[in-house]
Amino acid sequence: MKKSKLNIIEGFTTAIKGLTITLRHIIAARKKRKPTGIANDNYFQPEAGVVTIQYPHQQIPVPEVGRYQLHVEIDDCVVCDLCAKICPVDCITIESIKAVEDIGKTSDGTTKRLHAPKFFIDHAKCMYCGLCTTVCPTECITMTSEYDVSVLDIKEMDRKFSVMTEKEAEEKREMLEKFNQERAAAKAAASKKE
Template sequence: MSEYFRDIGSSITTILTGMGITLRHFFSAVKRKGDAGIDDDNYFSQVDGLVTLQYPREAIPTPEIGRYRLYNDIDDCIGCNQCARACPIDCITIETIKVTKDDLAVCGKTSGGQQKRFWVPVFDIDVAQCMTCGICVSVCPTECLYHTQVSDFSEFKRENMIYHFGNLTKLEAEAKQKKLEEEKKAAPAPKPKPKPAPKAEPETGS
């Protein structure tokens, strides 16, 4: 009989403890995340806050250290293709055109002072495929490719998920390609390599 009443007491204690936790969260939930709401810099270090946000008018901020939508600062891109080669799912497409000698100054240097030797008319990232692994970012020698804090970029059309960063229009690219071919034609033909001297025949004894 005493065990019967002990079990009832234990059940009531468990229910009250559970309800206490629920009520504590219920009352905490009416508080905003800090005085500044979701824009508060310390958002992630706070314990209590809203359970529901008025999305999309309100959105939880993305952490500074995170991997979200990629961006290429094309002015610093040297068209080395390393990012595209490293991408495990081939969602980066790059086309380059070698810069002619008289265009080197026009093409310019990266912010780190490196002379750019390739135009990059096509630099496309298919963010619908990108799994934000960050491998491309880690291999970029000029650090022009990086993850932004933009995490919400849904689109109605599939083609809008391909981001274009190229630094030439189609017409400009055609003109640069033509110029490069003319430079190649005008270049003096490379001197033929001297033929190696024939090997002396080994003398045979008679």
């Protein structure tokens, strides 16, 4: 057979092969990847034609042990500062005010003795090591499955968890100061009597 004929046959064969692959993809693309958990053996769904999903309307579940945005259930926080102390990058800022009265209990029954006028976690600095969650005595600081956080100003990544207003904090500081003064006066009066 002449070389030119062989070239024509080879050209057709190659074109048919290419078109077959394209056709296979077109048919497969009628199916699309379904959101599924990482525990599913078919997590990568190689047989699915379209692998992209309609984010954010569809989302792939994140692993249960995933480390994402932190959350603090402030009502359960005893303001012990352990999380801030263990944080390797110092991204937790806590201020406490000693309470002069009983301020209740956490959901696990721990007595609360400190107010938290300030509780911030700077997620822009956080390296999501999870250490803070391991030391919390009331397990009120947790890692959530929330990973998609978009902000316009990086300062917004410094998320506030305290719920006290500055006015309330000032009142608590004044109460504590008054309490300390009264206690000191009572001690002085008692020692004078002796």
